[in-house]
Amino acid sequence: MNIVEKEALEFYKYDFLNSSENLEGLKSALDSKLYSFNRDRDRLDFLKIIRDTCSVELENHKKDCNGCDYDRQRNKAIFVVEQEIESINKYYSFEPKKEEEFTTEEESKLHSKLNKILNDLEKQNFGQQIIFEEIEELKNHFNLGKKTWFQLAKGKLIELTVDKVIDKVVCIEIFDTLSDGFEHVNKILIK
Known part of the structure; x- marks a missing residue:
């Protein structure tokens, strides 16, 4: 458990819900x-832990509750936290860790691989526009960093497989082609 998680759980347990029963008091304590x-990433992590903890408590309480006021304050707390998350997300931009960033050479290689995949799919008569749009979209997201980019690519390919636009074998081949040369990329497992 890191410092942000410890702080969030401690704040939630001892300070947040005890600060007030109205929105203004909850917001003031949270602010x-x-x-x-200092970092937006830490603020977002903190807020998500608070929201998740509160949601779990609320769900657990509802199982045994006969209509008390417990859920009203928890719902207010979740409301205040979600407003803050939305506020931060308006201006927050994700920056991957240095070791996660693509080099210019890696971006160029992936761009070439994506073009080759598009050409190969076209030759194999996988001419649906959705495939081309999804693969083209991947070219615009190298800023996400390696791990997140490959997760996005995997998600898009699995979605195309589930929607029966491409079959499992093609999906796995495409991902293997893209991930070739990149360490620590988990392979696609589709059953």
Whole structure:
């Protein structure tokens, strides 16, 4: 458990819900605590932990509740936290860690691989526009970093397979082609 997680759980347990029963008090307590974090990524992680913890507590309580006021305050807390998450997400831009960033050479190789895949699919009569749009879209997201980009690629390919636009074998071949030369990329497992 990292510092942000510890702080979030401690804040939730001892300070947040005890700060007030109205929106203004909850927001004030949350704003005061968020001021302690300089990085938006830490703020978002903190808020998501608070929201998830509150949601789990609320669901567990509903199983045994006969109509008390417990859920009203938890719903207010979730509302305040989600507003803050939306506010940060408006201006937050993801920046991958240095070791996760693609080099110019890696971007160029992937771009070439994507073009080759498109040509091969066209030759194999996989001419549906959706395939080309999904693969073309991958070219615009190298800024996500290696891990996130490959997760996006995997998701798009699996979605095309589930929608029966391409078959499993083609999906796996495309991902293997893209991930060739990149360490620590998990292969696609489709049953």
